[in-house]
Amino acid sequence: MKALLRSLSLLGALLVLGSQAAQAADCTKAATQAEMNACASQTLTQSDADLNATYMAYRDKLDRARQNELREVQLAWLKYRDLSCRFESAASAGGSVAATVRQTCLAEKTRQRTDELKALAGCQEGDVACVR
Structure with a gap:
């Protein structure tokens, strides 16, 4: 588990470095694959x-x-997200669009997870209709 946490920290650092280059791109005018890749990286960084x-x-x-349980769930979810997006983007592996496809998948799943956590956080104590 410590190795996974270190990997997540390294991934976060790499995303920050990648996002610095992406911030220079105007994503509304992205025309080249490099610009689209940079914008996808920027979107993923913001989603994260x-x-x-x-x-x-x-x-x-x-x-x-409950914090410990949530941490375990979140680590499992991160592994699922990464493996799922690797699988979903496999058809583009090796191509110039591969980074955009994978980062778009990661950003979308990350946004979905954020919504799930917001819903959980909004549950009131004793509300059995709300999944906690």
């Missing part, structure tokens, strides 16, 4: 930042045992 903020806010509302 939104997810991390939502995750931390939700985690802070939980007791220690």
Whole structure:
């Protein structure tokens, strides 16, 4: 698990470095594959930042045992997301569009997870209709 956490930290650092180049691109006018790749990277970086903020806010509302459970779920979800997007983008592997396809998949799944966590965070204590 420590290796996975280190890998996630490294991935985050790489995304930040990649996003610096992406911020220079005007994504509304992206015409080249390199520009589209940079914009996809920028979108993924923003999606990851939104997810991390939502995750931390939700985690802070939980007791220690539930925080640990949430961390385990989140680590499993990250592995699922990455493997799923690798599978879904396999057809473009080796092509110039591969990075855009994979990063778009990662960003979409990340946005979906952010929405899931927001819904969980919005549950009121005792509301049995709300999945906690």
